[in-house]
Amino acid sequence: MTGKKPAPPALDPSRDALFLDFDGCLVDIAPRPDAVIVPRDLPGILTELSEALDGALAVVSGRSLHELERFLEGFEGLMVGSHGSEARGMEPPMAEAPQHLGAVKEDLAGFAQEHDLIFEDKSHGAAIHFRSNPAKQGQVEAFTEALTERYDGFMIQPAKMAVEIRPQGFSKDGALAILSDLVQFDGRKPVYAGDDTTDEPALAWAEEHGGFGIKVGDGESVARYHLAAPTNVRDWLAAALRVE
Ligand SMILES: [Mg+2]
Incomplete structure (x- = not known):
């Protein structure tokens, strides 16, 4: 449990850079x-904050970029999707769709249908969600593991009640390193907020580069600060705008 960790200090828009996970951080996880x-009001809050930080704000998510754009319509700032392989507002880290992507998606979709599980199509991969039937977890894991052995260049990404297959060589912390080279991030203190195991390397990156991490929700984390839920994250963001 991270319940004993303190809430983060107020954001300093003149000195901080802000990186925000989406699911479980800015919005509640859905079935x-x-x-x-x-x-x-979320796209508006992000827009105002991005302006207050002179553009040093990015949404960094495992979601496909087009989904992030749809969910956050109205926010025109930086976005990194697909765990770091897609981006808006900067050079896309992965220039072309990975080889064998079609075959991987097809196999995953077939397995999901056969086992009555939810298939999620993603730009550079796909996921199977077993929230509706947690007893299937073992089968999903075995099947996806076999797929990554069959097709080069892909890796397993465990998630909350889901297993995803995505291209190797990309990560949220890798995205932070790329973003930090952009001029608007120069000299700023990285602050990262996220809820999942995929966020841990990025939380660690922020901690190691003079900033700090904020773990959202329950679970062990390298982050030194904690907020209980997305509603607390949104309050913390809005508070930074009020003192501006
Ligand atoms: Mg998340």
């Missing part, structure tokens, strides 16, 4: 990935 509820 289906397409069912998340985005508070109406």
Whole structure:
């Protein structure tokens, strides 16, 4: 449990750079990935914050970029999708779709259908969600493991009640390193907020580069600060705008 860790200090828009995970951080996890509820004021808050930080704000998610754009319509700032392989507002880290992507998606979709599980199509990979039937976890893991052995260049990405297959060589911390080379991040203190195991390397990156991490929700984390839920994250963001 991270409950004993303190809440983060107020954001300093003149000195901090802000990196925000999406699911479980800015919005609550939903039973289906397409069912998340985005508070109406969220794109506006992100836009205002990005302006207050002179552009040193990025949403960094495992979601496909086009989904992030749809959920956060109205926010025109930096976005990194697909765990670091897609981006908006900067050079896309992965220039072309990975080889064998079609075959990987087809196999995953077939397995999901056969086992009555939810298939999530993604730009550079795909996921199977077993939230509706947790007893299938072992089978999903064995099947996806076999797929990564059959097709070069892909890796397993465990997630909350899901297993995803995605291209090797990309990560959220890798995305932070790339973003930090952009001029608007120069000299700023990296602050990263995220809820999942995929966020841990990025939380560690922020801690190691003069900034700090904020773990959202329960679970062990390298982050030194903690917020209980996305609603607390949004309050913390909005508070930074009020003192501006
Ligand atoms: Mg998340």
